[in-house]
Amino acid sequence: MDTNALVNVKKVSSETIVNSDEIHSCKTPMEELKSIKLCDMKVPMIYKGNYLVCKVVKNPLARICTRVGIHDLNDNFAIVDLYNFRYNLDDVEWISPGTIFIIKEPCVRDVLKYELKAIDIFSPTDVIFVDPADAEFLDKIGAKKWYESMSKDAEVWKNEANEFFKDGKYEKAIFLYERAIRCNPENPILYLNKSMACLKTGAFYMAYEAAKHGLEKGGDREKALYRMGQAAYGMREWKKAADHFLEVLKEFPANEFASKELKRATSRLTEERNGKFDFKSIFVESKKEKAELDVADYKGPIEIANIPGKGRGMIATKDIKEGTLLAVSKSFASAYEQDLPVNLIPEISEQVLTPTNVKAKELYDLYSGDDNVPNDEIPFGIVDAFRIKNICRFNCFGFQDKDGQNSFYLHIPSSYFNHSCLGNAFNSFYGGNVMVIHAAADIKKGEEICFSYGSPYTAYLERKKKFEKWKFQCDCKLCETDANDKLCSKRDQMFEEFEEYVKANKNDPQKIRETYVKRSKFQLTLSRMLVSLASLHSDIGNFSTAIQYLEEALTLMDGPFKYGLNISQTCVNLALCYAPILNIQKAKEMTKKAFKYSLCTDLDHFKTLFPYLSVLI
Numbered sequence: 063m064d065t066n067a068l069v070n071v072k073k074v075s076s077e078t079i080v081n082s083d084e085i086h087s088c089k090t091p092m093e094e095l096k097s098i099k100l101c102d103m104k105v106p107m108i109y110k111g112n113y114l115v116c117k118v119v120k121n122p123l124a125r126i127c128t129r130v131g132i133h134d135l136n137d138n139f140a141i142v143d144l145y146n147f148r149y150n151l152d153d154v155e156w157i158s159p160g161t162i163f164i165i166k167e168p169c170v171r172d173v174l175k176y177e178l179k180a181i182d183i184f185s186p187t188d189v190i191f192v193d194p195a196d197a198e199f200l201d202k203i204g205a206k207k208w209y210e211s212m213s214k215d216a217e218v219w220k221n222e223a224n225e226f227f228k229d230g231k232y233e234k235a236i237f238l239y240e241r242a243i244r245c246n247p248e249n250p251i252l253y254l255n256k257s258m259a260c261l262k263t264g265a266f267y268m269a270y271e272a273a274k275h276g277l278e279k280g281g282d283r284e285k286a287l288y289r290m291g292q293a294a295y296g297m298r299e300w301k302k303a304a305d306h307f308l309e310v311l312k313e314f315p316a317n318e319f320a321s322k323e324l325k326r327a328t329s330r331l332t333e334e335r336n337g338k339f340d341f342k343s344i345f346v347e348s349k350k351e352k353a354e355l356d357v358a359d360y361k362g363p364i365e366i367a368n369i370p371g372k373g374r375g376m377i378a379t380k381d382i383k384e385g386t387l388l389a390v391s392k393s394f395a396s397a398y399e400q401d402l403p404v405n406l407i408p409e410i411s412e413q414v415l416t417p418t419n420v421k422a423k424e425l426y427d428l429y430s431g432d433d434n435v436p437n438d439e440i441p442f443g444i445v446d447a448f449r450i451k452n453i454c455r456f457n458c459f460g461f462q463d464k465d466g467q468n469s470f471y472l473h474i475p476s477s478y479f480n481h482s483c484l485g486n487a488f489n490s491f492y493g494g495n496v497m498v499i500h501a502a503a504d505i506k507k508g509e510e511i512c513f514s515y516g517s518p519y520t521a522y523l524e525r526k527k528k529f530e531k532w533k534f535q536c537d538c539k540l541c542e543t544d545a546n547d548k549l550c551s552k553r554d555q556m557f558e559e560f561e562e563y564v565k566a567n568k569n570d571p572q573k574i575r576e577t578y579v580k581r582s583k584f585q586l587t588l589s590r591m592l593v594s595l596a597s598l599h600s601d602i603g604n605f606s607t608a609i610q611y612l613e614e615a616l617t618l619m620d621g622p623f624k625y626g627l628n629i630s631q632t633c634v635n636l637a638l639c640y641a642p643i644l645n646i647q648k649a650k651e652m653t654k655k656a657f658k659y660s661l662c663t664d665l666d667h668f669k670t671l672f673p674y675l676s677v678l679i
């Protein structure tokens with residue numbers, strides 16, 4: 063047997079992993095599974111109905127997954143590849159040699175070169191970690207031989223856990239607080255400390271439960287209630303959070319932290335109930351690196367309905383005016399390109415384990431690609447990596463910041479809007495983390511509300527290809543017009559050449575204009591060229607030509623796609639061209655128009671976005 067396989071973790075792309083059709087997630091409770099040993103396992107095979115008890119014997123290695131060498135209860139060796147447990151793969155401490163764990167329904171394959179068995183784990187909830195000091199549980203799974211006799215003094219483990227906590231090693235601290243609790247289940251401090259450590263790792267459900275137990279065991283009420291409030295806030299249960307902070311203040315009125323937190327929770331409640339958001343502050347905050355914005359989700363006069371041929375979609379519950387705020391959502395999970403592999407499963411795993419299972423239900427209800435497979439109910443506390451991977455594929459939004467860095471976001475409520483290139487809604491992002499959807503037109507009660515999944519500027523064939531990946535065809539008027547227009551792809555090609563050409567010539571888009579002779583509608587490519595040309599001219603101070611191009615572009619943009627084409631920015635550009643030639647009246651007119659189309663809450667918000675226009679408004 064060659065254990066060198068361990069040093070040979072393959073470099074594979076994240077796609078290779080998450081696309082595997084063999085991703086299996088165990089949905090059966092541990093009590094219903096039977097133990098199995100490596101010698102009884104044939105390869106390749108998924109051992110449904112079984113579990114394997116193992117112990118890490120070889121140091122972990124990490125590339126795209128974390129790989130460890132394990133022994134089973136017969137001391138037979140195998141490789142275990144753990145996917146989707148961590149963002150930060152450099153962190154391997156969580157599975158160091160000596161770690162005992164159970165693999166529920168293991169997927170076994172062979173590594174021919176090394177004549178070894180290998181087990182792939184994709185869903186974090188397929189693993190149960192076992193404390194070597196937990197004699198009772200080890201006995202239950204037939205692993206008594208791995209029992210390590212350790213101190214039974216809870217204080218010893220509490221002190222050790224506190225040290226880990228101080229070093230920022232929260233998971234290790236949680237593991238030891240749990241050991242301490244097994245030694246002395248009546249000590250409330252252990253629960254409260256565990257709760258604090260859980261808050262640090264974002265395991266809010268566990269934090270809430272631990273603080274509640276601490277309270278029930280007679281622990282410090284101020285601390286317990288405050289932590290319950292913090293945990294509820296983390297779970298985005300604003301009312302519950304506010305109630306706990308109020309309870310703290312009632313008994314301990316001098317607690318300044320609780321009064322601050324109560325204010326925050328109340329703001330979230332107002333956002334959630336009335337759609338009253340401070341978009342200016344959200345904008346300022348979103349400009350910070352890897353900003354984590356603190357906002358509630360809001361659902362305006364809209365509801366989910368079945369839309370023939372499109373699955374589910376959003377419809378208006380009453381007549382809606384253009385510019386109305388329809389929805390705000392904070393991303394459920396996010397990943398940054400620089401943190402390769404891009405993988406939302408570790409974060410989603412934390413979120414899925416909430417007490418009421420509401421979040422898990424909302425997540426698993428999202429479209430996962432196969433209309434023929436009913437979205438069967440996933441039991442509470444189960445991370446189904448395969449389903450989540452598909453949900454991400456059909457519902458994630460990519461976002462590129464100004465430095466060209468990509469990030470990926472899953473927004474739950476916003477995932478129910480279908481696409482239309484000429485959508486009657488417009489979605490904008492605050493750093494990607496927060497998605498805001500406004501009505502881009504007047505909408506009648508019962509009408510479907512769609513927004514464009516990309517820029518309407520995207521060339522027709524490119525759009526079509528993109529939609530094919532998402533398994534649909536767009537039947538909007540723009541796609542219909544483009545599909546019937548023989549000059550469409552020629553024009554798109556000309557545009558590409560044009561971009562190169564204008565860079566060199568700063569010339570007129572006459573040739574493109576000519577391609578529209580037979581089509582007066584949707585002259586998007588022309589407007590795009592005019593905007594490009596205008597910017598070249600304004601850069602060299604040729605403002606009157608820039609104005610001529612921008613005014614023409616503005617007329618062409620004024621259609622159902624005006625928000626998608628960022629008409630507000632074109633008005634800003636015009637204002638910035640009128641101002642230097644001292645046509646202040648026009649500059650003010652354009653600034654006013656820019657504000658109208660900016661969807662800003664108020665002038666203050668607008669001025670934060672465009673401070674250099676402040677004097678014109």
Ligand SMILES: C[S@@+](CC[C@H](N)C(=O)[O-])C[C@H]1O[C@@H](n2cnc3c(N)ncnc32)[C@H](O)[C@@H]1O
Pocket residue numbers: 371372373374375428429456457477478479480481482532533534535536537
């Ligand atoms: C983000 S989901 C939108 C909600 C989805 N319709 C549902 O039932 O949950 C994206 C998926 O919706 C469907 N879809 C979106 N826009 C569509 C359109 N214009 N026509 C047909 N299907 C569309 C496609 O299946 C696409 O992959």
